[in-house]
Amino acid sequence: xxxxxxxxxxxxxxxxxxxxxxxxxxxxxxxxxxxxxxxxxxxxxxxxxxxxxxxxxxxxxxxxxxxxxxxxxxxxxxxxxxxxxxxxxxxxxxxxxxxxxxxxxxxxxxxxxxxxxxxxxxxxxxxxxxxxxxxxxxxxxxxxxxxxxxxxxxxxxxxxxxxx
Amino acid sequence: xxxxxxxxxxxxxxxxxxxxxxxxxxxxxxxxxxxxxxxxxxxxxxxxxxxxxxxxxxxxxxxxxxxxxxxxxxxxxxxxxxxxxxxxxxxxxxxxxxxxxxxxxxxxxxxxxxxxxxxxxxxxxxxxxxxxxxxxxxxxxxxxxxxxxxxxxxxxxxxxxxxxxxxxxxxxxxxxxxxxxxxxxxxxxxxxxxxxxxxxxxxxxxxxxxxxxxxxxxxxxxxxxxxxxxxxxxxxxxxxxxxxxxxxxxxxxxxxxxxxxxxxxxxxxxxxxxxxxxxxxxxxxxxxxxxxxxxxxxxxxxxxxxxxxxxxxxxxxxxxxxxxxxxxxxxxxxxxxxxxxxxxxxxxxxxxxxxxxxxxxxxxxxxxxxxxxx
Numbered sequence: 001x002x003x004x005x006x007x008x009x010x011x012x013x014x015x016x017x018x019x020x021x022x023x024x025x026x027x028x029x030x031x032x033x034x035x036x037x038x039x040x041x042x043x044x045x046x047x048x049x050x051x052x053x054x055x056x057x058x059x060x061x062x063x064x065x066x067x068x069x070x071x072x073x074x075x076x077x078x079x080x081x082x083x084x085x086x087x088x089x090x091x092x093x094x095x096x097x098x099x100x101x102x103x104x105x106x107x108x109x110x111x112x113x114x115x116x117x118x119x120x121x122x123x124x125x126x127x128x129x130x131x132x133x134x135x136x137x138x139x140x141x142x143x144x145x146x147x148x149x150x151x152x153x154x155x156x157x158x159x160x161x162x163x164x
Numbered sequence: 165x166x167x168x169x170x171x172x173x174x175x176x177x178x179x180x181x182x183x184x185x186x187x188x189x190x191x192x193x194x195x196x197x198x199x200x201x202x203x204x205x206x207x208x209x210x211x212x213x214x215x216x217x218x219x220x221x222x223x224x225x226x227x228x229x230x231x232x233x234x235x236x237x238x239x240x241x242x243x244x245x246x247x248x249x250x251x252x253x254x255x256x257x258x259x260x261x262x263x264x265x266x267x268x269x270x271x272x273x274x275x276x277x278x279x280x281x282x283x284x285x286x287x288x289x290x291x292x293x294x295x296x297x298x299x300x301x302x303x304x305x306x307x308x309x310x311x312x313x314x315x316x317x318x319x320x321x322x323x324x325x326x327x328x329x330x331x332x333x334x335x336x337x338x339x340x341x342x343x344x345x346x347x348x349x350x351x352x353x354x355x356x357x358x359x360x361x362x363x364x365x366x367x368x369x370x371x372x373x374x375x376x377x378x379x380x381x382x383x384x385x386x387x388x389x390x391x392x393x394x395x396x397x398x399x400x401x402x403x404x405x406x407x408x409x410x411x412x413x414x415x416x417x418x419x420x421x422x423x424x425x426x427x428x429x430x431x432x433x434x435x436x437x438x439x440x441x442x443x444x445x446x447x448x449x450x451x452x453x454x455x456x457x458x459x460x461x462x463x464x465x466x467x468x469x470x471x472x473x474x475x476x477x478x479x480x481x482x483x484x485x486x487x488x489x490x491x492x493x494x495x496x497x498x499x500x501x502x503x504x505x506x507x508x509x510x511x512x513x514x515x516x517x518x519x520x521x522x523x524x525x526x527x528x529x530x531x532x533x534x535x536x537x538x
Contacts, residue, residue, distance in 0.1 A: 007310075009311045011414070013320060014412050014415045017321060018415065025328070028332070028335065030357075030383075033357060036343050037343075
């Protein structure tokens, strides 16, 4: 029965020890421990927040970098495009210039050829004329080698004049 | 891993040996009986002797060649009287005839400074006509106020010192290192502190008010936890059934009751003396029920801790007693593994009961400080 009956002496000692224990623990132990644990969790929370902030900053920085890169790329593309265009134009220009030049040369050559030809023709004509005259002279000389032939020619010519 | 295994092995071996030696130490009858006659080993008496408080700390040995630490007896009986309890244990054996059952009852009469007193079942009585007057197995003599440093008191002081040493070393760690991750002992204790703060206090008590109760809950948790564990250590200074003593659990329950009652706000008392939504005519029935309810909650705390810890001690001792009942060490092959299993289970119970006591205390306090929410 005394197993389940409180004993006054033990109750007194339990109370005394427990109250002293609680006083010392509360004042000198729990408070410092809890406050450092709290300080630490605050520190951790702060660090986490900082990390989050840094992360966001990094993200924005990255985005800016990306933008910069994009711009640079676009600029580069534009420059390359320009250069290409210029090059093409230059080539084109060169081509046209060459064409024009060649045409000029060809036409000049053609003119020369034509004038040479004309000169040659004229030369030929004069030659032919002189040959013709020589031939005609020779012919006339043979025609008019005798009196009879002279007379016959005169008559014929006279007949032609009459007819006209 | 190998080291861990070795530690486990050593621990298990020690536990087995200690369990054995506790029973030896707590079997004052064993040697006595063998010397006298082939009387049966009284398991019930041995167990009851162990789980109750005592004025000596029995170390080893039988009745006549036993080694004990005799603790001081402090009586208030017309002035302060202090003397060693050996004056009772090595006193004069006496016997009286019970007035009702007419059977002879044995007890010890003190010698020297304890001459006016007698001890029966670890209780001290003032002699009346030179003897104790028994009626139905209980002495009817006057009991002087007994403030003796008993086995439980010594264990209590040791437990308190152990808590202080451990906790101050943890506190020093934080003082020295500031807000850093815990190392060493702090690494082990901190999760427990945080568990009590967060899972016990914060989750049961209003979040604006819980700070006030954290020190109390921490103290009660570690007090019960450390003393439960000490109770499982079979050699001095452990092995006393402190948290399985009704006086101790009674005191702890009263603490929770007082904290609850003095924290109770208007809303709490309103629910007890004028439960909202209950017709006025029912209040004469409701109020006594609610008032009893205030008391039953800590009463359940008291009985739960007492019964769990005492039951653990009883089971371990009963299992070890198998050896002595059969008078053969071979039975140890059965009883030691079973006792070991229960001892390991008791480690869990030691934690669980401390947690439950703190948890339920927090729950009751939480209910007392809860604001009305309608």
